[in-house]
Amino acid sequence: MPKYILKRAIMSLITAFLVATLTFFVMNMVPGGPFLSEKAVTPQAQAAMEAKYGLDKPLFQQYTTYMTGILKGDFGLSIKKRGRTVSQIIGTKFPVSAKVGGLALILAVCTGIPLGAVAAFNRGKFIDNLLVVLSTAGIAIPSFLSSTILIYIFTTKLKWLPSLGLKDAQSYIMPVVALALYPTFYMARLMRSSMLDVMGQDYMRTAKAKGVTTFKAIFKHALRNAILPVITYLGPLLAALMTGSFIIEKIFNIPGLGSEFVSSITSRDYPMIMGTTIFLAVFIIIMNLFVDIAYAIVDPRIKLK
């Protein structure tokens, strides 16, 4: 296992390096620049600013300077947010996104998996059909719509929940629910089909023939097998939720990393783009590693080598 993790770590570094390189050049190929949106900048002022951020140097030199900076742990200064380093910005924005995303993940796992399992055990009955309809809706409705509906009901009509910011516990409810909606129902469907598959397996018949109770058949024999596909989905999901959703963060005015990332792209804040991309890449890589390890723990047939 430690050997496997070391191997994965080295591979991750290579991946991160490739992501950084690719992002750097693609980013510079996109037309526009950080100072174009600002009104009426004199050519001298623009030149001075470009010199300050090193944008006047040849591209390859910019690249080497940037990469050596990263190796020292220096992601540079944000161009748009004067005087703040990229690391500082990520450091303040990521925990906000991670908190909302983490809660959404917990909600999705704790409701989606049992829902799917319950539906599978009641296949063809009312509760199963209800879930199929609900989950189709849950997967099909985009988050901006579900957020808007939530705000309409709970803020405009009922006046129960605040619609903006993250001031207190209550204000977390709507963004977390809106964010969790899709993964909950996706996992429910995944769990349902995988549970149905497992219930038809020969080893479930063996369990029954042994005289195992239904409860034990479900929790000991079925669940651990059925959950494998869900774990596979958990890796990308974890990364997607924790790093923040642009739409949810915009709608609920949450100062998270998701909205920061998108606005850094539209404003061509080069160091910020690079910093967040690399951060997200590494985060996703680490999450996937966790999932692989979890997979090996749940399924003994998988050997990590």
Added chain:
Amino acid sequence: MSGQYLVDIQEERLSFFTPAGEVKALNNVTLQMREGEVLGIVGESGSGKSVTAYSIMGLTAQNGKIVGGSVEFNGHKIHEMSEKELRKIRGNEVSIIFQDPMTSLNPVWTVGNQIAEAVSLHTDKKGRAAMARAKELLELVGINEPEKRLKQYPHELSGGMRQRVMIAIALACEPKLLIADEPTTALDVTIQAQILELMQELKQKLGMGIIMITHDLGVVASMCDYIAVMYAGEIVEYGTTDDIFYNPKHEYTKGLLRSIPKFHEHDYSKLVPIEGQPVDLLNPPKGCGFAPRCSNCMKLCLTHKPEKNQYEGVHYARCFMQQKEDFLKERGEA
């Protein structure tokens, strides 16, 4: 309990209720077996051989239901028992070995865990005691290094070994009846022989009754005391192994025997397969189920169900050929 029988099935009718309609899987099956006997049930896929045996432990698919007759096992009226009551019998008084050992063990639990589970479900042995018993069972079924095997997962064992593990699970509580559903079909030929030998040895040691479900007549010949030949949800012929092999009466049984390769007789003639398709039990035929495939089919066979013709001892068959022979004999003599 009808006294001396371990298994006493009377006129059992069992149907599966599917979206396409009622599939009459068993039609008036009557079958009895005493303690310690080995009964073979032979027949092709869909003949009802597995359904008959499974119903002894109440293991019928959810859409299946006993719609008539009775099934008694070891004094229990299986057809009247609740799932909860059945659970106490399953794996305890009657247990089963399935066809495919590759898929019949749960891949995410160790072999030891799965055997010990069967032990602790029905005995006082829990935890370590159950595991110790599991080790004994592995030794009993001839698995070397049992200590090590206990901690292994099914995928780390070969097919033959997994089937031995299945047998160990089945024997965990020393059942009175072991149902073996084509226990060797999924195995290599050399392993098949080993498994059959093991079963015979265990039967001698533990004295349980065995029901062998198979389509392999070679398997039944070597093991069984009695044979029931099933076709289209009915027992078409029943007798001792000798009756069936040396004096088959039903055309289907004769066909089955003709389709066995004979290596010892220097007989290189082609095998004779039974032509045609098994019957559709959604719309069971009015007459004899085998009639459409029977080479000696008469008009009568298509319209009437043949009655039981009793022969010497327990041997009986349901085939109109006997009536025809009797009739010809009578006329010849007259």
